[in-house]
Amino acid sequence: MLLTRLKAGGPAIAKQGILVAFIVFMIAFSLMSDRFLSADNIMSVFRQSAIIGVMAIGVTIVVIGGNLDLSVGSMLSFATVLVVDLHDKIGPELAIPVMIMATLCLGAINGFLIGILRLNSLIVTLGMLSAIQGLVLIYSGGQNVDIADQSGTWFAVFGRGAVFGIATPIIIFLGLALIFHVIMTTMPFGRRVHAVGGNPTASVFSGIPRSRIVFMTYLISALCVAIAAIILGSRVMGSQNNVGQGYELQVLAAVILGGTSLLGGSGSILRTVLGVLMLAFIQNGLILMGQPYYTQWLVTWAVIIVAVWLDVAAKRGRLFSPIA
Amino acid sequence: MTATREPALRLQGIVKTFPGVRALDGVDFEVMPGEVHALLGENGAGKSTLMKVLAGMYQPDEGQIIIAGQPVRMTTPIEAKAQGVVLIHQELSLVPEMSAAENIYLGELPRKAFGRVDWKILEERSNAILKRLKCNFRAEVTVAHLSIANQQMVEIARALTVDARVVVFDEPTASLTDAEKVVLFDIINDLKSQGVGIVYISHRMDEIFTLSDRITVLRDGAYRGTLTTADTNEDEVTRLMIGRSLDLSRNEAASKFGDTMLEVRNLTCTGLFEDVSFTVRAGEIVGFYGLVGAGRTEIAETLFGLRTPTAGEIRVDGQKVEITSPRDAIAMGVSLVPENRKEQGLVLQMNCRDNMTLPQVQDLTAGPFVAKGAELAIFDQYREKLAIKTPSWRQPTAVLSGGNQQKIVIGKWLSMKPRVLVVDEPTRGIDVGSKSEIHQLLRELAAQGYAVIVISSEMPEVLRVSDRIVAMYHGRVMREFDISEVTEDSLVQAISGIKSAEPA
Amino acid sequence: MANFTQIPLLRWLMRNPIWGFVLIVFIFFSLAADNFFSERNLMNIVVQTSTIGLIALGMTLVMINGNIDLSVGATLALAAAFAVDVQSWAAFATWGNWQILPAVCIALLVGILMGAINGFIVWKTGVDAFIVTLGAMLGIRGLVFVYTGEQSFYAMNFAYSDFSFMTIGPFPVLAVIFAVAVIAVHLLLSRTVHGRNTYAVGGNREAAVNAGIRVGPHMMINFMLIGFLAALSGVLLSTQMGAATPNLGRDYELWVITAVVLGGTKLTGGKGDIIGTLGGVLAIGILRNGMNLMQVPAFYVLVILGSILIAVLFLDKRFNRSADGGLRL
Incomplete structure (x- = not known):
């Protein structure tokens, strides 16, 4: 039954699978908790998901280009510690550009090793994950950093401010998502990232500078991390030196849940946003239902596997793998 | 072969369709024990589909497979092997990090207690098989360290682990040197004398005439006849293979061409092609004909900036150019329609x-x-x-x-x-109707003044579209023909180097 | 210049460059750090390494298969929690020191079960192992928290925490267990049909399928093996600590993969061995230990290891190119 349905309307359903699942979860949670659909609650979920969300935008682009980026977690620690530490030393107006430049340098290293030297992205970014974490610890001497005058700095606007009643992190997250969605869907660069991720060989045979495109995707990923670090640093007004630890996997989970294929060439930023929000709403809904926060991990486990399974099954036209 | 003997294997009315293509259309084929039966046809004629049916990789839509008088169904290569039908793949299906012995007995490693591999038996048996094949290497050696020819021997050895009734060789000489070919032919004759039926797939005439007892020809997925090798000749086989329209489909050379658009002088890429020179004029189609591995695709890739030539020069529109990337090539007006549509195109x-x-x-x-x-x-x-x-x-x-x-x-x-359009194997794996459309299209492009290079392994194709034909063999230009002077014989000779021009 | 490839040791090092590195850091720290070259410290290194080392053995199998397992750290924590908790179950209250036995068995079974779940999902759904085990990494960690309620468990039976200080002859028992596991997995991989099929499945999946190897169950067995080894590692770690914490084993998957890749196992499958993995594990262990003795902050080890990982990848690419035949893609 399911098999024939998959064959017939499969791809269409699978494409919208995340949307369907999202709606199902939303309805289920709203039935179980009155507060779930309140404006306050929705706003707070959006605000909490902004940091993961901004990072997921960059990682989505890297993954569409056919690579992985596991270094974003360490990079977030690096960027946050740097911007917070420099804030009191050279002032926010200098700290922010210096931090962005430094983070872009890290992205450029990734891009050079993976785009130009063509090394395996999983291992390179794994190595960078460890190396950057080390750098942060060396820089901070193992100490946590914070901003002395937390109420008097305009730096607070990024994490704590609001415009027309909407928290700045939400505006940054959704605005960035929209900008990169437009870039990826309507600009030549986006087209070329899709091509390089979909078939690197054919891209070269079409005259596309494959190395440069991959390099650019890592720069974008680093830029997104830098922006996430501004939000995080501004909200917390301080930073632990391993604050981003484990973020890489949560980000990747959101990207996968959004239906972006790890094989490259397909994916969408708006659907990554859905993936991010879905994980956040699951977390929020379970907490409202009185479940401990870690039950979300169990639900996420099931959701990720089922979502990708249905996607894979729709593509091959049968539910189970034909491998004996 | 007496008429009363059972064929080792018989196929009757095999039909196999894929979406949009009828790959096999009622093919009959049989091989007797102790016979070498050559299966001949152009690319896309259905040889490899038939072979996969034989090996249990495809299920025929219609028709029967009869082994030793019994109709059988083979749904996996393992079942086919159990029936004594073994395929020697063209693309090697070996595990490079494992020893020759382990590859020979892949999936059937002899066991001792606790699931241990019985190395003694494994190596004894494998070495015995390799000895039977007169191989000069031991079964203990890692496959990745073997030459391509020796890797192929391992593939053949794999076939001999069972009591093979029928062994199918798919283009086995494609990557072998002449000396290695001699060894392979010895082995085939050896198997033959042991009563094994051999199916030999190739489109190299010389080999087929040296080896085979009978020849079956396929064209466009259909059976075109079976000939006894001793009673036929290359002409007759070629005619069956290419079809009646051979002479009619010859291109009428255009009378007038424009300026020279592309000139290549002494172009060399060590190990791939040497000292290649040719010109292409506006409005002209130059066909590059040769066997797979003759260096034609590599020339195209060099023109398109994907390879660095070691010597020689390229002139586009009279200007000497350095093409170091596809972007350069595109800027110079050189375009490449690559060989492998799905991977490169x-x-x-x-x-x-x-x-x-x-x-x-x-x-x-x-x-x-x-x-x-x-x-x-x-x-x-x-x-x-x-x-x-x-x-x-x-x-x-x-x-x-x-x-x-x-x-x-x-x-x-x-x-x-583009000013120069290079088209590599434009109709590979394409059905007959679209084929002639694409040929028509290439002619029209030339008529509009494009300088076109067509690389093809199919003789009718080069004859149908080219104004001139460059015949290549082992990385060298053997001869250049004007379309009006070319004969199939001279072309076949030039690309296989059998009679006239010998390569250096 | 003499043809140095004729010296067997050097030829061997050419094939196992990580052992060259192990040798160099070993000599370096022997000279540079006072306390490094002592029997006690060397044993220490083996004991410290064994936690990551045991999992790395399993990861080698899984990666030769062409898969990966990101959930090992969580499995380790879950097994450790069971091992410590089950001892205090009322059912075993009267068993004395024997209560450790069912605890350890259950812990190991839990590890095998987690591996089986991963393997079964990979087999039946055809979803990439990276995604399946990424999900499991979150999910199994969730199970740990559900089971422990975010609490640490402490071993009430002192025999349990004494275990890690036991010795067999001159050797610490943990080192002996690690050595036995190394030899067992090495033999499994190099001598048994299952081990040889591991290379076949990763080296040429299609050939393996065509040769009648049942690829799905085969991969599942390797996932169960890594689950077992991760659980064993968790049990041993909890004996060392006398406790199990819910965050135990975080980031271990990264260390383990680093060690295995340093040891020459390919992510694409089909290539690698236990000798290389042992080299990778020891390289990490010696670096950490030696730098610790020299009082270099642990941060530098992270930077050095990350850089080495990338350098190894770069050198490997340099020396093993040619597959593309000179085509510039």
Whole structure:
């Protein structure tokens, strides 16, 4: 039954699978908790998901280009510690550009090793994950950093401010998502990232500078991390030196849940946003239902596997793998 | 062979269709014990499909497989092997990090207690088989360290682990040196004398006439007849293989060509091709004919900036040029429709329009955005011009037929307005109808003044489209023919180096 | 210049460059750090390494198969929690020191079960192992928290925490267990049909399928093996600590993969061995230990290891190119 349905309307359903699942979860949670659909609650979920969300935008682009980026977690620690530490030393107006430049340098290293030297992205970014974490610890001497005058700095606007009643992190997250969605869907660069991720060989045979495109995707990923670090640093007004630890996997989970294929060439930023929000709403809904926060991990486990399974099954036209 | 003996294997009325293609259309074929039966046909004639049916990799839609008088169904290669039918793959299916012995007994390693491999038995047996094949290496050696020829011996050895009734060789000499070929032929004759039926797939005439007892010819997926080798000759076989329209389909050379658009002088890429010189004029199609591995594709890749030549020069429109990347090539007006459509030509999950405009998408802009109107205009223009059949530009190219996919790739490069268009194997794996459409199209392009290079392994194709033919053998240009002077014989000789011109 | 490839040791090092590195850091720290070259410290290194080392053995199998397992750190924590908790179950209250036995068995079974779940999902759904085990990494960690309620468990039976200080002859028992596991997995991989099929499945999946190897169950067995080894590692770690914390084993998957890749196992499958993995594990262990003795902050080890990982990848690419035949893609 399911098999024939998959064959017939499969791809269409699978494409919208995340949307369907999202709606199902939303309805289920709203039935179980009155507060779930309140404006306050929705706003707070959006605000909490902004940091993961901004990072997921960059990682989505890297993954569409056919690579992985596991270094974003360490990079977030690096960027946050740097911007917070420099804030009191050279002032926010200098700290922010210096931090962005430094983070872009890290992205450029990734891009050079993976785009130009063509090394395996999983291992390179794994190595960078460890190396950057080390750098942060060396820089901070193992100490946590914070901003002395937390109420008097305009730096607070990024994490704590609001415009027309909407928290700045939400505006940054959704605005960035929209900008990169437009870039990826309507600009030549986006087209070329899709091509390089979909078939690197054919891209070269079409005259596309494959190395440069991959390099650019890592720069974008680093830029997104830098922006996430501004939000995080501004909200917390301080930073632990391993604050981003484990973020890489949560980000990747959101990207996968959004239906972006790890094989490259397909994916969408708006659907990554859905993936991010879905994980956040699951977390929020379970907490409202009185479940401990870690039950979300169990639900996420099931959701990720089922979502990708249905996607894979729709593509091959049968539910189970034909491998004996 | 007496008539009363049972064939080792018989196929009756085998039909196999794929979406859009009837790959096999009622094929009959049999092989007697102790016989070498050659299976002949051009690329796309259905040889490899038939072979996969034999090996249990494909199930025929209709028809019967009869082994030793019994109809059988073989749904996996293992079942086929159990029936005594073994396939020696053209692409080696070995595990490089394992020893020859382990590869020979892959999936059937002899066991001792606790699941341990019984190395003693494994190596004894494997070495015995390798000895029977007169191999000069031991079974303990890692396959990755063996030469291609010796790797092939391992493949053959794998076939001998069972009591093989029928061994199918698929283009076994494609990557062998002459000395290695002699050894292989010895082995085949050896197997033959042990009563094994051999199916030998090749399109090298000389080999087929040296080895085979009978020849069966396929064309366009259909059975075209079986000949006794001793009673036939190359001409007759060629005629069966290429079909009646051979002479009629010859291109009428255009009387007038324009200026020389591309000139290649002494171009060399060590190990791939040497000292290659030729010219192509505007309005002219130059066909490059030769066997797989003769260096033709590598020349195309060099022209397109994907390889660095070690010597020689390239002139486009009279100007000496350095082409170091596809971007350079495109800027010089050189375009390449590559050999492998799915791996090199298309981003399969991308839609038709986006694929077609891929090389120029960064220039087709309105402000920072891709000008979708301009894109669509280009797509519509070439969809009409090339008669591409697709319901919509939104269709991913993966779902199109081979012919339409190829047209998308051709359209992609025509839309770049090239001066020199290089087309590598333009009709590989494409059905007959689309084939002639593409041939027609190439002629029209020449008539419009493009300088065109067509690389092909199919003789009728080069004869049908070319004004001149460059015949290549082992990385060298053997001879250049004008279309009016070329004969099939001289062409076949030039590309296999059998009679006249011998390579250095 | 003499043809140095004729010296067997050097030829061997050419094939196992990580052992060259191990040798160099070993000599370096022997000279540079006072306390490094002592029997006690060397044993220490082996004991410290064994936690990551045991999992790395399993990861080698899984990666030769062409798969990966990101969930090992969580499995380790879950097994450790069971091992410590089950001892205090009322059912075993009267068993004395024997209560450790069912605890350890259950812990190991839990590890095998987690591996089986991963393997079964990979087999039946055809979803990439990276995604399946990424999900499991979150999910199994969730199970740990559900089971422990975010609490640490402490071993009430002192025999349990004494275990890690036991010795067999001159050797610490943990080192002996690690050595036995190394030899067992090495033999499994190099001598048994299952081990040889591991290379076949990763080296040429299609050939393996065509040769009648049942690829799905085969991969599942390797996932069960890594689950077992991760659980064993968790049990041993909890004996060392006398406790199990819910965050135990975080980031271990990264260390383990680093060690295995340093040891020459390919992510694409089909290539690698236990000798290389042992080299990778020891390289990490010696670096950490030696730098610790020299009082270099642990941060530098992270930077050095990350850089080495990338350098190894770069050198490997340099020396093993040619597959593309000179085509510039």
